[in-house]
Amino acid sequence: MNKVAVILIVVFSWSYSIKAQSKTAKPNVIIIFTDDQGYQDVGVFGSPLISTPNLDNMAKNGIKFTDFYSASPVCSPSRAALLTGAYPARVGVTSVLWPNRPGGLSNQELTIADMLKAKNYATACIGKWHLGDKDEYMPTANGFDSYYGIPYSNDMSVYPQAKVSENILFREGMTIDSIRQEKWRKGKVPLTQQDEIIEYPVDQSSLTQRYTKKALEFINENKEQPFFLYLAHSMPHIPLYASPDFLGKSKRGLYGDVIEEIDWSTGEILKTLESLGIEDNTLVIFTSDNGPWDLKNGQGGSALPLRGFKFDTFEGGMREPMIAQWKGKIPASTVCNELASTIDILPTLAYLTDSELPEKPIDGKNIWKLLSGKKSKSPHKKEGFYYHNKNSILEGVRKDHWKLRIVDDKVALYNLEEDISESNNVASQYPKIVKKLHKMMIDFDADMKKNQHQFN
Template structure:
């Protein structure tokens, strides 16, 4: 009878919270920063400690063919939140690939974020952590583009820009630059420059408070972690906790952050109506040597269109709905917005084109992916396309292996290269190769993109991809680049009278 009772309860949970039940699940999106595909024990790292993220991967669904929307931070995050490629939103630039702290532009307000879309369905929305989608428009404190202007009801501790060695407070990498290093709470700068050690603790405390205060109605929470982006930092509890060194310490702290959120969901009794998604925004930046992360077996890393720049960890967890397992279905970060809207019982706006697809069956492990292709852009130029199991490169960037950088690594000095700005507009850098006919790789047998196929044997495939690209380009209304407009008077500043230095209690 006891087993029968357990079976009945389990069946009840599945019926009540199935995809078609009409219930609105809570949604928590946890985004790692620059985490490589091979950085976790559950994704094959040989020395990284097995931690809570890996436990969630065992209890939930671990994806092997998930892709970020871009290979650098700002365009990737803009696309993740809008379901639209950077070429449509303006999240690109000819001079810069991310929004700098003194840029006078940001994610346009007419774009609909996940938060705004879910608010329309009655969700409470919140976020903490790294934003990197613009700050000011005209002055040092108009805060035109911060999260509260993009649909987030609650904004806790928030870094409007992102991680940078210019914010590293120990002096190992030079002097700290406060203009790039502001910590906000809500709509106010509370520390400039900020201190890293307790950042993750502050983010977690905000997240737990939000969950407790929002549990009575559907909520969406965006936890944008600072880990494992440079500079490496962790609280005292995790310093020296990893055999892998400082990078492993950071992964262990990030794993604790995830565990804290999951534990709170369980403590509030809402785990059977809460979808938790863990993902990385792009691949690792290999030029940072031992602090640069691990793309696993994949070629390339952050900034380029090889698999190492786009292929990222993705884990979904929803007890009673998602069965534990491993998914080999293709999923893109672009698909999160359409999928979340479907789960909330909403519809996509019909006044714009979306690149994301409603991929709910793949995300929940209930069926095949809605997606059989992935577009790989650098700024506004299409470099490559994945179509089925094939990857076709029209342009490739310099993708020196980590061993190359290793020969140049020195204490506190990293061999930064031009790869961050490497595209077809910078051919003088001699870092872009054009391929006509294009390079073709079969990713199932050759995931490292090492053995190009004979293009003369794949004419039908190339014709199909050409048709796909033509159909795609017919939908494109190219947005102007919004990352190139920089003004010195738009640097965020807590108080000009104190030279933008403050530390409010």
Template sequence: MALFTLCLVFLQCLVAITGYPKDFNGKTNFVVLLMDDMGWGDLGVYGEPNRETPNMDQMAAEGVLLPDFYSANPLCSPSRASLLSGRLPIRNGFYTTNMRGRNAYTPQDIMGGIPDYEILLPEILKEHGYRSKIIGKWHLGQQPQYLPHNHGFDEFFGAPNCHFGPYNNKNTPNVPVYKDANMEGIEFIEAQTQKSEPFFLYWAADATHGPMYASKPFLGKSARGLYGDAVIELDYGVGQILSTLKRLGIAEQTLVFFSSDNGAATYAKLEGGSNGPFLCGKETTFEGGMREPTIAWWPGNIPPGKVRFTDLGWEYFVMVLHHFMEHPNHEKRYCINFNACVFVHRPIFYYRGDLLMAVRVGNYKAHLWTWANSLEEFQKGTDFCPGQNVQNMTVRQQEDHSQQPLLFNLAKDYGEKYQIKPNSAEYKSVIPKITAAVKEHLDHLKKGEPQLNYCDDAVMNWAPPGCKEIGQCLPIPPSNKQLCYWPH
């Protein structure tokens, strides 16, 4: 996000110095390819054994691989709110206080959404003459005041919510579903190129979130089953978008960023993806929950085939974005060049709902709290860590380690299996840095108003556009505001 913002600034500086080509008014276009529930281990280039993602792998070969890039949250809505705002969910309000440390998102009956005071990437870009389009899943609130058009996007083709059911149930209105093959951004790219107007395309594909599906040409293509079919379809889409940029001759003016919103849904078992060697998955603050398969691609600007370690997350951008917005002349301090833009090490804060669960500083990660999922849910068959069992980590009730955090070296021990002993010199030298990072974070933290506390059936999408014409508008029930239920 701010990555793009700041690199944009950098390019503007470049224009002044070198005389950048006139296309797109000298601006760089931005494309964010955001996968849904795709795991770090789902790409061939990240070690998926079936190697079924030739286009993503090729993107990596032509761009830079970011093996330790993090989402800001292990769940969809909060992660996406951070991506577009550059601010942690605890700041932008995408969390709940109904129960401590519970994940929350935006189902159809949610009352909250992205607050007006959050400045989203397309809003900033608009000031710089960009046109922005979101294709796919919005997920930042479905009431009119929260929809993309009211937060900087010029165009929106997709759905405000997740596509899971129940379908055709008169107690729950339908959510539009667009198969990924229809979610193409090529026409938008072509139109913007013809106009020579800089653009931001936010391609937030609907798959690979459950329930699984793939378009007909991709069904049965994967050795991995339906999940793999969906990955192959997305891989095809990525290939189409990149080849469009090449065909139009605008690859060097377009920075494409590929990532996922959270870890693979390990609880979905064979209908979910792979987090490679990492612990657990979606919904958790272990590495499997928030480390994302990330690639940046920008021919002529990013040298091909490289790997960069960033221990970077959207959280890092918070301060940068703030500095930029509050002190417009400070931008050079943060973005002298692309590398400086991306490769500044900052702590990663792993939140679950309102609870700061873990912190990464350099290669060290300290767990202040640990939790897999509740015993109650586990006994009903939900397991966020199937086949995995690490003492004090994959536990069934929230464990407080804030007085003596569980410490791991993620470079050596990315599986988070071997705790560094609290009486070791290593532990004693590292913990003060962690403590200082946590203190600084909390000292400066201004929590946003929690947006995900209240639900009301009355706010659901009972009467979507077009329902009158087909006589299918459903009656809106009386308002019944109540606390949302967040079991995870």
């Protein structure tokens, strides 16, 4: 064998080895999911008063998505969609879940945690769950090895029949009888570990700090094996709380304080990945569950230049800031203007980890080509659907730059490329486009109802 042949074989073997390694490697995954954060409420998305140096740096080291959507304008459905890769209507979580009420995310659904646990990942859920507070719906019944956080929104109350730890910390004069009574105490919520209440009511001003501490502990404990961390912040859902370290520091008032503390938290996680030498094997995704509250006096966020807020299907209710970083895999300072959604995260992770997709139909697509900065169009063919939380009504569809929205028989067509604020209804000028998009809505909704997930 001549020298040239030997070199070719070596080069081929090296190339094949690299490709095989990239396909079989198991990246760590961290999803940071905020609550009710507006599209503009990050520096790189245009916030004039909120300082987010860590998130801005994350975008500098990775990718920023300008057209990234939640699958619902409210909490529980949006979280079900993120974890299952399916629209909320398909998995039966179509409205906000309240404590001590029936229903939740079926533990027969395949979640991201279930999928990665099957690949020997360590899995942890830290923060807000909000997909059912009975045992059969809690994180530990849906693929997570551990849970630490508030099981629902921080403005709710306690589930009277919840399990209580023997070592529970009672605050503000509360007792076990305070939990067992059916009295609703708005904003007096429990801190839960696994499936037991360990503090009641929780000191909400310490939540972001405590969630961060738990997240860092989990990362350090599992640095030698693949892990999945789902860090779902309770903030900036109202009531707003910030720790003394951040209270009164932002130019944007209390809301800004809260976001800046979340930015600090993100920075602590990124620094830890770097110090442990695992940032080049960790995909970190930052986004929010839905748009901001429509509140004055600095209590709510900003979705500008988008129209609308939480609870509605205008862009401001569902288009979210999204930043992703994976050193060496995602090119630095990349901006993606293609349509993508939280429902795409599960199938993308399935591709990256060679995992099996759910047997039942889902709606998400593998967006790795978008994340990795390759020249690519959205796998959705720029099609996205806007379901409202009330009775899971389909109110809109986006196709390319066109968006059709039909609410209470009022038809509105917007050109999002020219009119991102949805201020100019051009439905009367383009009746053929309205007809085409309306048919898409009817056909998709019919398929959705026909193929909803059912379990025995």
